[in-house]
Amino acid sequence: MKTNKRTRTLLTMALAAGIGMTLHAESITICDFENYEIGQQVSLWNYYNSPITTATATVVADPDDASNKVLHLQVKAWNVYADLPLPEELVSGIAQKYSSLKLRLRRASSDEGDYKHFAIFQGAELLYEDDGWPHQGNKGVWLNREYGLTNSSNVNSDRLRLGFNSDNVDYYLDDIALVKPFEINDEELADTHSLRYYAEACGKEIGVAVPAWRYNMNDDNLAILQTVSNDFNMIVAENCMKFDAIQPQRGTFNFTKPDQLVAFAQRNNMEVRGHTLVWHSQIAQWVSSDGKQNDKNWTREQLLEIMETHIRTVMTRYKGKIREWDVVNECLSDNQTTINYQSSAYDMRTESVWQKVIGEDFVDSAFIYAHRVDPDAILYLNDYGVEFKGRSKTEALYNLAKRLKQNGIPIHGVGIQCHLDAGNIDASKIAANIKRYADIGLKCIITELDIAINGTKNSAAYQQQATDYRNICQAMLDNDNCPTMMIWGTTDDLSWRQPNEPLLYDENGGRKQAWYAVRAALREEASKHTDALAPTLSNTTSIIEQTYYTTSGVRLKQPLLHTPIIVRTRFADGTIETKLRIIR
Numbered sequence: 001m002k003t004n005k006r007t008r009t010l011l012t013m014a015l016a017a018g019i020g021m022t023l024h025a026e027s028i029t030i031c032d033f034e035n036y037e038i039g040q041q042v043s044l045w046n047y048y049n050s051p052i053t054t055a056t057a058t059v060v061a062d063p064d065d066a067s068n069k070v071l072h073l074q075v076k077a078w079n080v081y082a083d084l085p086l087p088e089e090l091v092s093g094i095a096q097k098y099s100s101l102k103l104r105l106r107r108a109s110s111d112e113g114d115y116k117h118f119a120i121f122q123g124a125e126l127l128y129e130d131d132g133w134p135h136q137g138n139k140g141v142w143l144n145r146e147y148g149l150t151n152s153s154n155v156n157s158d159r160l161r162l163g164f165n166s167d168n169v170d171y172y173l174d175d176i177a178l179v180k181p182f183e184i185n186d187e188e189l190a191d192t193h194s195l196r197y198y199a200e201a202c203g204k205e206i207g208v209a210v211p212a213w214r215y216n217m218n219d220d221n222l223a224i225l226q227t228v229s230n231d232f233n234m235i236v237a238e239n240c241m242k243f244d245a246i247q248p249q250r251g252t253f254n255f256t257k258p259d260q261l262v263a264f265a266q267r268n269n270m271e272v273r274g275h276t277l278v279w280h281s282q283i284a285q286w287v288s289s290d291g292k293q294n295d296k297n298w299t300r301e302q303l304l305e306i307m308e309t310h311i312r313t314v315m316t317r318y319k320g321k322i323r324e325w326d327v328v329n330e331c332l333s334d335n336q337t338t339i340n341y342q343s344s345a346y347d348m349r350t351e352s353v354w355q356k357v358i359g360e361d362f363v364d365s366a367f368i369y370a371h372r373v374d375p376d377a378i379l380y381l382n383d384y385g386v387e388f389k390g391r392s393k394t395e396a397l398y399n400l401a402k403r404l405k406q407n408g409i410p411i412h413g414v415g416i417q418c419h420l421d422a423g424n425i426d427a428s429k430i431a432a433n434i435k436r437y438a439d440i441g442l443k444c445i446i447t448e449l450d451i452a453i454n455g456t457k458n459s460a461a462y463q464q465q466a467t468d469y470r471n472i473c474q475a476m477l478d479n480d481n482c483p484t485m486m487i488w489g490t491t492d493d494l495s496w497r498q499p500n501e502p503l504l505y506d507e508n509g510g511r512k513q514a515w516y517a518v519r520a521a522l523r524e525e526a527s528k529h530t531d532a533l534a535p536t537l538s539n540t541t542s543i544i545e546q547t548y549y550t551t552s553g554v555r556l557k558q559p560l561l562h563t564p565i566i567v568r569t570r571f572a573d574g575t576i577e578t579k580l581r582i583i584r
């Protein structure tokens with residue numbers, strides 16, 4: 001049967017009577033079906049109030065958790081749309097009060113066939129529409145979905161309508177909620193704690209890329225550097241450790257700025273990420289004039305040797321000081337053509353001298369070389385455009401990482417860069433992407449987060465940006481295999497994405513709304529942790545040294561992750577504190 005727009009049937013789910021609202025800090029649940037009886041039929045009505053016989057909506061026990069009630073929707077007709085029942089006080093101006101609609105969705109495991117059109121409308125405005133793989137995800141598992149609400153002038157009604165447009169729909173639905181945009185309240189303003197303070201209470205790393213060429217990294221009185229060490233427990237060089245900066249001539253290494261950055265981190269008890277060892281961009285001229293062509297006519301063996309020497313020299317210098325490295329950066333093509341449903345394919349970037357001369361296994365070799373130099377280093381494959389689950393490049397990174405892991409290559413995780421645009425971010429798809437790396441034994445961390453404001457910079461735009469920052473931070477907090485979130489730059493004026501003001505601080509180093517949003521997410525999570533597992537919070541800037549032990553007292557070179565360890569902290573005033581912690 002073909003879709004016929006003129007005969008579109010609009011159904012109303014008459015749920016309004018049983019709505020129970022739950023308030024959380026960030027969202028309001030408008031329907032979780034807990035007030036219904038199991039087996040209760042929810043009537044479906046079309047737009048003109050006639051009952052529908054081609055679809056049923058029944059409250060049932062969650063197939064994964066018998067104590068939870070959910071809605072089971074079965075539709076045997078095209079163009080079926082159901083109104084979401086909003087309490088009257090929420091109906092008007094919904095997009096001014098809320099930033100997105102959230103729900104949980106589960107395709108029945110027996111549900112065969114790929115075409116399952118699913119859509120959400122706000123009034124007449126289509127908010128979201130998908131027509132099958134890869135957006136709808138796996139069968140038989142609950143998926144978190146989040147859809148941004150719009151302020152568009154086309155919206156002629158505030159009704160939210162949810163549609164399943166196919167003649168063989170079989171879905172479960174639960175926890176329909178509206179998410180509030182972030183707001184700075186009095187509680188926020190009264191709180192004097194830093195981002196780092198709460199991140200450490202959660203056992204997480206919050207980091208920043210520092211434009212070391214702009215600052216005197218030795219000057220501990222520089223206000224911006226004080227902000228950096230106060231708010232962050234991890235640091236990465238924005239440029240000075242890249243190939244062109246660190247080995248500008250063959251065999252000549254420039255370690256001045258990198259050394260200063262590492263020393264700064266050590267003085268302030270911060271971890272360091274190394275960025276980046278092998279990349280086609282910002283490559284030294286002597287290797288390739290543009291990173292793409294082999295204009296120096298290297299053979300495969302020669303280029304492998306260049307790569308090995310570079311990795312060995314740089315990593316040896318910072319062994320024990322730089323805990324983790326982006327070993328390979330941006331090796332995937334932007335244009336993924338071979339990938340399809342459930343395939344393990346990926347397309348490599350062809351315009352890279354490494355790929356052209358060595359072939360795809362330059363990636364394998366880079367990780368092996370890096371692991372040989374420092375077996376304790378945590379090794380990452382980093383890329384952009386790989387954030388949202390379902391996008392082809394995201395799938396490609398997953399497939400490549402999985403291939404490397406299965407081949408026994410020493411890879412410990414992927415970095416998703418997250419150079420994103422405000423108002424265009426479905427954080428639930430980032431969270432779902434992060435989560436599945438855990439299943440293949442890999443971390444997935446946020447390495448270069450910045451969120452550009454593309455349109456007019458007004459209060460709504462800054463609020464959107466803040467909300468997006470909060471939601472992404474939450475994706476990190478919700479996933480144990482995501483221990484780290486790095487912000488790509490300090491103040492807006494120095495950002496590589498200027499004039500789009502994508503960072504947490506304005507040009508004067510002042511905290512933006514986005515800063516408060518990140519802190520609010522961290523604080524809420526930190527408040528869930530018990531005292532016994534909370535880290536030392538006395539005064540993070542006055543820590544002289546931290547040492548780590550197993551619970552049986554064996555000294556560790558580096559903290560073990562995800563498992564309880566003893567952290568011994570020595571402060572500037574001579575006091576020593578010993579605490580049990582889980583570092584994630």
Ligand code: XIL
Nearest residue numbers: 238239275276329384417448495496
């Ligand atoms: C950017 C820096 O921020 C700029 O200062 C520089 O001019 C270009 O590179 N992906 C990466 C980062 O992995 O290294 C890039 O950093 C941004 C995109």
